Amino acid sequence: MPAIVLVGAQWGDEGKGKATDLLGSAVDYVVKFNGGNNAGHTVVIEGPDGQREKYALHLLPSGILSPNVVPVIGNGVVVDLEVLFDELDGLAARGVDTSRLIVSANAHIIAPYNRTLDKVTERFLGKRKIGTTGRGIGPTYADKMNRIGIRVQDLFDENILRQKVEAALEVKNQLLVKIYNTRAAEANRVVEELLSYADRLAPMVRDTSLELEKALDAGRTVLLEAGQATLLDVDHGTYPFVTSSSATAGGACTGSGIPPTRVARVIAILKAYTTRVGEGPFPTELFDDDGETLRKTGQEYGTTTGRPRRCGWMDTVIGRYATRINGVTDFVITKLDVLTGFEKVPVCVAYDVDGVRHDEMPVNQSDVHHATPIYDYLDGWWEDISGCRTFEELPENAQRYVLRVEELIGSRVSAIGVGPGRHEIIERHSLLP
Ligand code: GDP
Numbered sequence: 455m456p457a458i459v460l461v462g463a464q465w466g467d468e469g470k471g472k473a474t475d476l477l478g479s480a481v482d483y484v485v486k487f488n489g490g491n492n493a494g495h496t497v498v499i500e501g502p503d504g505q506r507e508k509y510a511l512h513l514l515p516s517g518i519l520s521p522n523v524v525p526v527i528g529n530g531v532v533v534d535l536e537v538l539f540d541e542l543d544g545l546a547a548r549g550v551d552t553s554r555l556i557v558s559a560n561a562h563i564i565a566p567y568n569r570t571l572d573k574v575t576e577r578f579l580g581k582r583k584i585g586t587t588g589r590g591i592g593p594t595y596a597d598k599m600n601r602i603g604i605r606v607q608d609l610f611d612e613n614i615l616r617q618k619v620e621a622a623l624e625v626k627n628q629l630l631v632k633i634y635n636t637r638a639a640e641a642n643r644v645v646e647e648l649l650s651y652a653d654r655l656a657p658m659v660r661d662t663s664l665e666l667e668k669a670l671d672a673g674r675t676v677l678l679e680a681g682q683a684t685l686l687d688v689d690h691g692t693y694p695f696v697t698s699s700s701a702t703a704g705g706a707c708t709g710s711g712i713p714p715t716r717v718a719r720v721i722a723i724l725k726a727y728t729t730r731v732g733e734g735p736f737p738t739e740l741f742d743d744d745g746e747t748l749r750k751t752g753q754e755y756g757t758t759t760g761r762p763r764r765c766g767w768m769d770t771v772i773g774r775y776a777t778r779i780n781g782v783t784d785f786v787i788t789k790l791d792v793l794t795g796f797e798k799v800p801v802c803v804a805y806d807v808d809g810v811r812h813d814e815m816p817v818n819q820s821d822v823h824h825a826t827p828i829y830d831y832l833d834g835w836w837e838d839i840s841g842c843r844t845f846e847e848l849p850e851n852a853q854r855y856v857l858r859v860e861e862l863i864g865s866r867v868s869a870i871g872v873g874p875g876r877h878e879i880i881e882r883h884s885l886l887p
Pocket residue numbers: 462466467468469470471472493494495496497498752753757787788789790791792870871872873874875878
């Protein structure tokens with residue numbers, strides 16, 4: 455069976471967790487292939503008694519909530535071991551069976567000194583800061599590229615682990631003390647801390663690429679779930695205001711060890727409006743009452759850091775870009791319900807950059823900073839749409855909105871989210887191959 459890739463189309467928080475959870479009952483493996491606990495996925499599940507249960511996942515793949523899925527932390531992920539076990543314990547305490555989780559031996563570990571470095575670097579950057587989540591993501595990926603990273607497999611050879619930590623700290627302690635004016639990290643303490651997790655981690659560690667290959671050969675379905683999103687991708691995003699991993703469809707292959715020829719579907723999650731957390735350009739950002747309404751109605755506060763998310767209208771320049779970069783076969787538009795109650799719903803169709811129209815993402819980042827949106831103003835709707843389960847049940851203007859966006863982004867909209875619950879979704883086309 456083929457693999458399915460699921461990515462975010464904008465700047466994150468599109469509702470990837472909910473979409474993964476929705477597919478959970480139909481897939482066998484869910485692989486997180488990039489990022490770490492900078493992600494925050496909220497999944498709302500209705501229990502048998504109709505009671506809503508809310509789960510916030512950071513490091514674990516959202517598939518962990520589906521009883522028959524094998525959740526996988528792929529080689530492209532950076533793992534904070536304390537967070538891993540806290541999250542597992544938290545879920546176990548709520549009765550979720552987490553025993554099937556497997557972790558790549560090649561995944562990198564977020565060492566405690568990299569959490570410190572993330573925070574002090576941001577402080578040092580001052581006005582030029584990125585607005586990171588402070589979880590040590592950037593410094594850990596930098597170590598990976600610099601070839602001084604610590605991998606999951608290093609925990610099982612104390613000698614190697616010690617050598618690697620000492621080597622990394624040789625430079626980092628100079629930085630911490632002499633440049634950032636903070637305390638040095640003690641190699642012994644770091645090694646002790648990391649080793650304290652080894653026994654509990656050992657049974658989960660695998661060659662996950664090999665396991666996934668075997669699973670695909672045996673006819674299983676594998677879902678590769680991105681953290682972050684297209685415009686936060688280190689290569690294709692609004693650099694330097696990005697995360698440090700490959701959050702686009704290409705990253706799904708390198709971050710999991712599954713070859714591109716296995717991927718049959720690329721599903722992109724697109725929020726019906728746009729949000730962003732942290733710094734960086736955002737052409738359709740709103741600073742008025744409409745922005746506040748989107749934030750309040752859409753509950754746009756970060757799952758990871760609690761920061762209010764910046765809010766703005768739908769930007770189909772970004773949507774088209776996401777289609778192209780990821781080879782999107784299907785879009786899921788989420789949170790259409792949040793747009794209920796606006797007289798007019800603007801959709802950005804192109805940018806005006808210093809008097810020149812851009813239908814595609816400008817080549818130069820500074821043009822994105824100057825871009826003024828060119829809007830189509832579509833008529834709004836007032837009806838509560840959360841109970842709609844077919845496209846035809848949506849008010850006509852809501853249908854027109856979806857169809858116009860579909861036309862502009864150039865790939866079909868296969869599902870539409872009308873509420874946070876697992877079943878609050880309209881499926882127009884099956885998301886499965
Ligand atoms: P992720 O990081 O892409 O998984 O997204 P987040 O979980 O950070 O943010 C999406 C939020 O929107 C979560 O609180 C979801 O419960 C919620 N959500 C997802 N789909 C819908 C939808 O269709 N309508 C509404 N109202 N909320 C949704």
